[in-house]
Amino acid sequence: MADVDVNALLWALGLLSIPLFLALPMRIAWRLFTGTGHEESQYRNTVLQIIDAGRQVAPFRATLDDVARSLHIQPSQQRLIEADLFHPLTLSHFLLLPTIIIFPLAAVMALPVILLGLPVLILIEMLLIRRRLLVKGLTAIEKLMHWQIIHIPKPHRGTTQDATKMNEFSQHVTHFNHVPQGAFLGLFAWLIVHWTFNLDSWVMELSVATGLYIVLLGALSVMNTAFESDLVFVDPAKGRLVPVDQWLESILKPLVGIGLVFLIGRNLLDESRSGNAVLFATSILMLLYGAAVVGIAFRWGYSLWRGSRVKDDFETQIIEAINPLSYDLTRTKGRIDFHVRMEMKERLTTLNEAPPDQLTFADLQALPASDHKGTIPDNPL
Numbered sequence: 001m002a003d004v005d006v007n008a009l010l011w012a013l014g015l016l017s018i019p020l021f022l023a024l025p026m027r028i029a030w031r032l033f034t035g036t037g038h039e040e041s042q043y044r045n046t047v048l049q050i051i052d053a054g055r056q057v058a059p060f061r062a063t064l065d066d067v068a069r070s071l072h073i074q075p076s077q078q079r080l081i082e083a084d085l086f087h088p089l090t091l092s093h094f095l096l097l098p099t100i101i102i103f104p105l106a107a108v109m110a111l112p113v114i115l116l117g118l119p120v121l122i123l124i125e126m127l128l129i130r131r132r133l134l135v136k137g138l139t140a141i142e143k144l145m146h147w148q149i150i151h152i153p154k155p156h157r158g159t160t161q162d163a164t165k166m167n168e169f170s171q172h173v174t175h176f177n178h179v180p181q182g183a184f185l186g187l188f189a190w191l192i193v194h195w196t197f198n199l200d201s202w203v204m205e206l207s208v209a210t211g212l213y214i215v216l217l218g219a220l221s222v223m224n225t226a227f228e229s230d231l232v233f234v235d236p237a238k239g240r241l242v243p244v245d246q247w248l249e250s251i252l253k254p255l256v257g258i259g260l261v262f263l264i265g266r267n268l269l270d271e272s273r274s275g276n277a278v279l280f281a282t283s284i285l286m287l288l289y290g291a292a293v294v295g296i297a298f299r300w301g302y303s304l305w306r307g308s309r310v311k312d313d314f315e316t317q318i319i320e321a322i323n324p325l326s327y328d329l330t331r332t333k334g335r336i337d338f339h340v341r342m343e344m345k346e347r348l349t350t351l352n353e354a355p356p357d358q359l360t361f362a363d364l365q366a367l368p369a370s371d372h373k374g375t376i377p378d379n380p381l
Contacts, residue, residue: 009268009269009272016281018285023097046064054330057082083174086155087173087176092184095180096183099296113210113214117214117294120214124222128222129317145235146236148234152327178224181252182220182291182299183291184256187260187291188256188260189213190205192209194209195263224299225311226311226314228311229318268281323343323345325340327339
């Protein structure tokens with residue numbers, strides 16, 4: 001067995017740690033970008049007060065707009081603050097955040113992969129949605145695990161996005177939320193192919209890995225879009241609520257995360273003995289960001305093209321197969337209330353078609369204070 005080139009291994013580990021070291025300053029920069037002043041902090045805490053009370057933002061929309069105007073916050077900045085609260089970025093997002101900066105140019109380079117993936121995406125959608133495999137799978141899980149599927153709308157449901165421009169940063173944040181899943185899944189697919197087949201040709205290896213990634217990303221995109229229906233698994237035995245989209249993520253994270261650590265470690269040791277560990281580490285970073293670019297393009301394009309249709313079709317199938325009840329989980333002055341409101345079909349009609357009755361500023365002030373409420377910076381004026 002050849003000796004390990006420790007110097008090359010350390011250089012490779014240093015390259016792979018660069019995104020980790022950049023994540024913290026990027027997180028600080030993101031916080032500054034979304035606003036840390038008195039006005040932004042006050043508006044953020046106002047929205048948090050609604051979220052922590054378990055209420056939807058839509059009934060308070062007019063009041064929140066008045067609050068934003070009184071604080072001299074522009075509508076685009078207001079939507080960015082709300083997007084950051086509804087879709088908070090985690091460490092995995094900040095590892096991939098440079099992708100947004102290079103996205104316009106990189107998306108053009110990734111266009112062949114995106115075009116090749118469209119027919120596969122349509123085929124997967126036909127199987128999961130039109131053939132009802134996704135609904136059948138959820139009902140099978142419900143029976144097998146002795147769970148129950150219910151509907152609990154998230155705080156941002158029922159809000160209108162008509163005034164939101166497609167190229168606004170708030171839209172980037174919304175679609176960027178699921179990108180880490182696809183990016184790490186793409187790297188995982190390449191490492192599996194690299195480890196399993198050990199092909200001599202990089203072109204052949206990348207081609208096989210790209211095909212596997214397109215299939216996995218297509219299935220993930222369709223499921224994430226469908227699971228925007230706010231379905232929740234209820235586990236009576238353990239007394240817990242598990243949103244279906246988070247349940248899917250809880251399965252993927254350990255599987256992909258542990259697999260990545262194992263495969264990267266094993267391949268780095270092999271490359272440090274008989275190859276070029278630095279080149280391998282550079283390839284990992286390039287493939288990670290390349291997969292993130294493809295993931296953003298898939299997510300954004302699919303959401304604009306088929307998102308609403310897939311979500312509506314899946315909701316209709318769920319109503320026909322299960323007809324779940326819609327619940328409210330609210331907190332009022334420390335008291336948690338969990339009660340049924342109506343059937344899911346009626347609730348969706350209320351959220352999507354009927355304009356919500358607007359609540360006043362007094363109703364907003366009556367909500368319990370946010371536990372996450374931080375110190376609001378003093379207004380220098």
